[in-house]
Amino acid sequence: MPENKLEKLKILLRGMESVLIAYSGGVDSTFLLKVAKDVLGDNVLAVTARSPTYPKREYLEAKKTTKIFEVRLLTILTDELSQLDFVHNPPNRCYHCKRELFTKLKEIARVHNIRWIVDGSNFDDLKDFRPGRKAAEEMGVRSPLCEAGLAKEEIRSLSKKLGLHTWDKPSLACLASRVPYGTLITQEILDRLDCAEEFLMSLGLRQIRVRHHGEIARIEIEPENIEKIIYHREEIVNTLKNLGYPYITLDLEGYRSGSLNEVLNR
Numbered sequence: 001m002p003e004n005k006l007e008k009l010k011i012l013l014r015g016m017e018s019v020l021i022a023y024s025g026g027v028d029s030t031f032l033l034k035v036a037k038d039v040l041g042d043n044v045l046a047v048t049a050r051s052p053t054y055p056k057r058e059y060l061e062a063k064k065t066t067k068i069f070e071v072r073l074l075t076i077l078t079d080e081l082s083q084l085d086f087v088h089n090p091p092n093r094c095y096h097c098k099r100e101l102f103t104k105l106k107e108i109a110r111v112h113n114i115r116w117i118v119d120g121s122n123f124d125d126l127k128d129f130r131p132g133r134k135a136a137e138e139m140g141v142r143s144p145l146c147e148a149g150l151a152k153e154e155i156r157s158l159s160k161k162l163g164l165h166t167w168d169k170p171s172l173a174c175l176a177s178r179v180p181y182g183t184l185i186t187q188e189i190l191d192r193l194d195c196a197e198e199f200l201m202s203l204g205l206r207q208i209r210v211r212h213h214g215e216i217a218r219i220e221i222e223p224e225n226i227e228k229i230i231y232h233r234e235e236i237v238n239t240l241k242n243l244g245y246p247y248i249t250l251d252l253e254g255y256r257s258g259s260l261n262e263v264l265n266r
Helices: 002-016 027-040 056-069 093-111 123-127 131-139 152-161 187-202 223-231 233-242 259-265
Strands: 019-022 044-050 072-077 116-118 208-213 216-221 247-250
Touching: 002 027, 002 152, 019 027, 019 093, 027 044, 027 056, 027 152, 044 056, 044 093, 056 072, 072 093, 093 116, 093 131, 187 208, 187 216, 187 233, 208 259, 216 223, 223 233, 233 247
Parallel strands: 019 044, 019 116, 044 072, 216 247
Antiparallel strands: 208 216
16 A cells, blocks of 8 residues: 555654655655655755756746745756766666766765765666666665655545646656657757757647757657647757757657667667
8 A cells, every 4th residue: 555655654754763865856766755754854855956967847847846945955066978988878878967966966965964965766767777776776865765665646536635746747867868769969959859849749749759869859748638639740840940940750659668678678
C-alpha cells in the first residue's frame, strides 16, 4: 500500500536528521520536499541548479514552490556545455552531469552542516538506463523514494492526497535527453528544442517530447492527443520549420520516457 511506503519514507527521513534535497520542481522531488519539510522542519535545504539544459520556467516554478513550503532554497549555476564528456553526448552523459552537480552539493552540505544529500529518484527509475545513479552511489547521495519502494504512480497518488499541485505534472527530463547519443550537444540545439516544446505546450499539449535528429524533429505525444497534433498541423509545421527543422515527423508509438535508449537496448 502506498500509505505504508509513505510511513517508511517518513521513518527514513527522520533517521537522516537533516537533508539537502537536489530539487528540480518535478513530481518526485516536490513530493520528497513536502514530506521532508513535514518530518524535519527547518532541517531541510533545497538546492536548485540553473542550467542551459533546463527551461527557465521550471526554475521559476521550483522557486515558487519552495516559498509556499517555507523551505530554504539555494540556487547554483552549472555549465554542462563546458564539459567535453557531456557535449560529446556518450551513453553515460548523465553520469558526468550528475557527478558535477553532486560535487557542488557535497560542498554546500558541508558548509551548512547537513548530514545527507538526497535526490528524487523513484523506484521505477531502477528499471531504466540511468547513468546518473552511478554518480549518486559514488558520491554517497541517497534516494529515499527508492529506499521506500515508491513508484511513480504511487507518488502521484500520494501527492494528490497531500494537495500538491504537481501531482499530475508531466514528467520532465533535461533538454539534452532529446538528442541522440553521439550527436554533439550545443546551446543552439537546446534552445530550438526548448522553443519547440514551449510552442506545443501553448496549444494545450502536456506530456510531449521533441526529439532532435539532425534536420528532423520527431514529436512524441500521448496517443490520445494525436488528433490535436493533426488539427494544428499547419501551425506546428510552420513553427518548427522556422526553428530550423526542414522535416517534422510524428512518432506513432507516442510518448515514452527514455525512447532514445531503445537503440542501446537493441
